[in-house]
Amino acid sequence: MNLGRIGTAMITPFKKDGTINYPELERIINHLINNGTDCIVACGTTSENPTMSTEEKIEVVRFTVEKVAGRVPVIAGTGDNETAYSIDMTHKAEENGADGIMLVAPYYNKPNQRGIYAHFETIAKETKLPVMLYNVPGRTGINVAFETSVALSKISNIAWIKEASGNLDQMGDIIENVAQEDDFLVYSGDDGLTLPLLAIGGAGVISVASHVVGNDMQLMMRAFEQGEHKLAAKIHRALLPLVRALFAQPNPSPVKYAMTKLGFDTLDVRLPMMEMTNEEKAAFDAIWDTYQTKMEAIRENQPV
Template identity: 60%
Template sequence: MNIGSIATAMITPFREDGSIHFEMVSDVVEHLIANGTDSIVVCGTTGESPTLSHDEKVALIRFVVKTVHNRVTVIAGTGSNNTQASIDLTNEAEAAGADGIMLVAPYYNKPNQRGMYEHFAAIAQSTTLPIMLYNIPGRSIVNIQPQTVLQLSKIPNIQIVKEASGNLDQMTEILAGAPDGFTVYSGDDGLTLPLLSIGGAGVVSVAAHVVGNDMQKMVKAFKEGRHEEAASIHQALLPLIRALFATPNPSTVKYALTKLGIGSEYVRSPITLLTDEEKSAFDDVWQEYEKKQI
């Protein structure tokens, strides 16, 4: 599965009453494609997947696939802490035309490594779609250990791991032992450049909603050997990336997008809208970023 250098974990725009605003979903898709996104992840955590119903996820996947119309890769977040439910949603995502699926580590249940292997292997066996594993111990509590990732990488349709452990040593271990064609992507915007430097392929990004083109410039500079330029862009991006995650995701990135005339601020409980003070704090960082020449 080719997802390029930058995949964006897309927000889900809502109306004030909490329903999905499909017209705005279309606007967000067009914005992302025009601003540096190589592929789109729909129904990920940034899309507020924990508060989307099964039927809403299926409708959203179908809509995004239709809107994208083969212009970029569409990856559907179908993982959960329920193996059978993940299989069911995966089957519907495949029928809807998704190009691949993303499977988060089973959260809350706290399975051991054998349990996680069996969970992912069972879902992989149920589909022909390429699979991206998603390791995010800060949210799921469990860490998919490198040896488990490497064991899973032997399953033909498990082709990518999105690593959001923040542990570059762990990522290095996976890269050193992975078979040809298995790739590692950062799940943290701020580790995009460090991961590229040890052999990673790119990032599944939140910040790309607003700075996708600048992130592409950084990746291109690195790949073309202009490492000082890449480092300079990374340094300029980092304060903005931190500001985007100063409140629970995706409230700040939704607010940031509205400054560009895209989407809506509305989020589903238990995520909350930004306060005026939080907006002001982000505005200050945004203004400083706009002054920089990237």
């Protein structure tokens, strides 16, 4: 299955009372598909997955599959630090029509590499769906070593990894050592490393920034693929301050605020996340405005 260049780790919109705003979620789904998203990841980190009940997670995946209606693949985040629970959620995602699943490394428990391997292997063997591994040591407290990722790539339905270690050397080692490069693809879990990862053979990015700049990111990636490396680098440099701003406060508060600038009702977050302060919003606004100016000039002067 082809996930394309950009998968968006989709936010979950909430109403003031804390319940999920499904009409707004449908608007977000359509916006993403129309603005550079090649696949949607539902119930990942950016969805505020840890604050959602089991029933909510199941329903968000079902709803997303229904509203996407086959236009792009839907990957369901079913990973947990309890292997048995991950299996249960994977079965639910399969029943509700997800095209694949994403499994975060088992957080908090801090297993060794044998335990990490066994966790992923056990879940993968319980489903026919293709599997995306998700390595994000800044959140889980453990790093999936490249040797473990390479070993897991030999399992037939483990097809991708979202690498959010920030370690390009590790990503390069994975790409270099998988048996068939096309059979196991490496996606960046950090927006700011999208272009550097492409340069060493990566497939793309599982993105947060694509909520608001998906088309610009596609422009950058097309430029790179067409050999317009100076243009790709220029867009990359324009994107970097905005990417940093989107993570200057805990994710997803900044991207939820950014989406309000496009007319979406997405400001509300669930505790322990907090809405950005007025000062933080003003700082973001300044970077947003500068970005718009830079990208307007790039689009006008160097179309792809």
